[in-house]
Amino acid sequence: ADAIDVEAIREEFPILQREFDGQQVVYLDNAATTQTPDPVVDAMSDYYRESNANVHRGIHHLSQEASEAYEVAHDRVAEFINADGREEIIFTKNTTEGENLLAYSWGLAELGPEDTVVLTEMEHHASLVTWQQIAKRTGASVEYIRVDETGRLDMDHAAELIDDDTAIVSAVHVSNTLGTVNPVSELTDLAHEHGALSFIDGAQAVPNRPVDVTEIDADFYAFSGHKMAGPTGIGVLYGKQNLLEDLNPYLYGGGMIRKVTFEDSTWGELPWKFEPGTPPIAEAVGLHAAVDWLEAIGMDRIETHEEELAAYAYDRLEAEEDVEIYGPEGGPDRGGLVSFNLEGVHAHDLTSIMNDHTIAVRAGDHCTQPLHDKLGVPASTRASFYVYNTRDEVDKLVAALDDARQLFA
Numbered sequence: 001a002d003a004i005d006v007e008a009i010r011e012e013f014p015i016l017q018r019e020f021d022g023q024q025v026v027y028l029d030n031a032a033t034t035q036t037p038d039p040v041v042d043a044m045s046d047y048y049r050e051s052n053a054n055v056h057r058g059i060h061h062l063s064q065e066a067s068e069a070y071e072v073a074h075d076r077v078a079e080f081i082n083a084d085g086r087e088e089i090i091f092t093k094n095t096t097e098g099e100n101l102l103a104y105s106w107g108l109a110e111l112g113p114e115d116t117v118v119l120t121e122m123e124h125h126a127s128l129v130t131w132q133q134i135a136k137r138t139g140a141s142v143e144y145i146r147v148d149e150t151g152r153l154d155m156d157h158a159a160e161l162i163d164d165d166t167a168i169v170s171a172v173h174v175s176n177t178l179g180t181v182n183p184v185s186e187l188t189d190l191a192h193e194h195g196a197l198s199f200i201d202g203a204q205a206v207p208n209r210p211v212d213v214t215e216i217d218a219d220f221y222a223f224s225g226h227k228m229a230g231p232t233g234i235g236v237l238y239g240k241q242n243l244l245e246d247l248n249p250y251l252y253g254g255g256m257i258r259k260v261t262f263e264d265s266t267w268g269e270l271p272w273k274f275e276p277g278t279p280p281i282a283e284a285v286g287l288h289a290a291v292d293w294l295e296a297i298g299m300d301r302i303e304t305h306e307e308e309l310a311a312y313a314y315d316r317l318e319a320e321e322d323v324e325i326y327g328p329e330g331g332p333d334r335g336g337l338v339s340f341n342l343e344g345v346h347a348h349d350l351t352s353i354m355n356d357h358t359i360a361v362r363a364g365d366h367c368t369q370p371l372h373d374k375l376g377v378p379a380s381t382r383a384s385f386y387v388y389n390t391r392d393e394v395d396k397l398v399a400a401l402d403d404a405r406q407l408f409a
């Protein structure tokens with residue numbers, strides 16, 4: 001596929017023209033959140049200006065328009081990840097809420113002392129803390145697939161850990177710290193061989209590469225709108241329909257019920273059963289527009305762009321003898337981000353120097369504290385790329401290291 005036209009894409013992001021202290025912003029914090037193109041902003045503004053109403057099939061025209069827009073957004077997301085239909089697409093607040101929905105609706109009901117939850121050492125706190133706490137409440141145990149010295153999962157260890165006591169395997173598709181692209185189909189197959197479920201955290205995958213949940217055969221899959229050129233306040237939990245049918249909701253209210261009496265209630269059909277109260281309607285319109293916008297570029301072209309940029313950044317940083325990089329070398333095993341440390345300079349100091357050059361990167365543990373403990377570092381600096389980033393911006397990042405060396409090293 002031919003390369004994407006970055007300059008044309010940048011025209012749709014006025015924020016990228018912003019300057020601080022006379023320097024144009026270099027936005028390299030996309031794993032935290034991506035910027036929002038004009039068509040997505042316009043779609044949400046138009047909704048508020050012209051179609052705003054509450055959903056759940058009100059009688060009046062505006063409510064019917066809003067309900068249609070909200071429901072069709074589910075269809076569009078289902079198509080985007082190759083799910084069977086809107087029944088398998090639950091809109092949440094974000095990836096974190098999707099993981100909690102699964103842990104509360106399924107985990108609390110199904111896990112017990114004889115069960116094991118298998119995670120990986122590179123899990124984000126959104127799944128690691130969630131499963132850790134649900135396991136404590138149910139008596140289940142938690143085991144972690146080892147990350148090897150290259151930053152990849154030790155799949156021999158995975159095959160050892162995943163056995164007939166395993167109730168669920170929960171794994172990140174692309175690590176937000178290492179950039180590692182995990183073999184999620186293989187992990188899912190291992191889970192299924194032992195009658196376990198598979199949950200995949202796709203927060204750093206759906207925005208950046210083609211994802212086909214049917215091909216992966218994951219039972220559940222979660223991601224966020226704000227990491228894929230969409231708005232904050234909306235995420236998606238995908239689940240196989242037959243599994244979702246058997247789950248009870250853990251959040252109750254209007255819109256999710258079929259019948260309510262003073263004695264008891266029955267639940268509405270999918271996906272509304274898991275969407276109580278007034279949902280993120282404008283955000284769903286924005287997410288729909290973001291999916292259209294991304295697909296117009298092409299997810300395979302986005303994947304190639306990010307892989308090449310991350311490989312370029314990896315090579316440039318690798319050439320600096322006082323830089324330590326975490327995760328696999330540039331290529332198909334690394335998504336669009338690079339975390340690293342500059343010898344003798346704390347990540348927070350380096351990141352503030354970067355900010356002096358109006359370069360936006362992230363310092364910290366990226367919500368993967370156990371992984372940083374394993375790496376033996378308190379924090380790292382992370383540059384993460386998207387469709388509007390360029391090699392020139394990577395060069396600026398590398399050039400700014402000298403300032404940090406003079407000041408801190």
Ligand SMILES: Cc1ncc(COP(=O)(O)O)c(CN[C@@H](CS)C(=O)O)c1O
Nearest residue numbers: 031032094095096124126176203224367
């Ligand atoms: C792999 C992974 N899994 C879950 C989440 C949570 O996404 P939410 O939309 O915040 O719920 C994130 C978001 N990681 C941000 C905030 S720590 C980062 O800077 O890396 C993630 O990267």
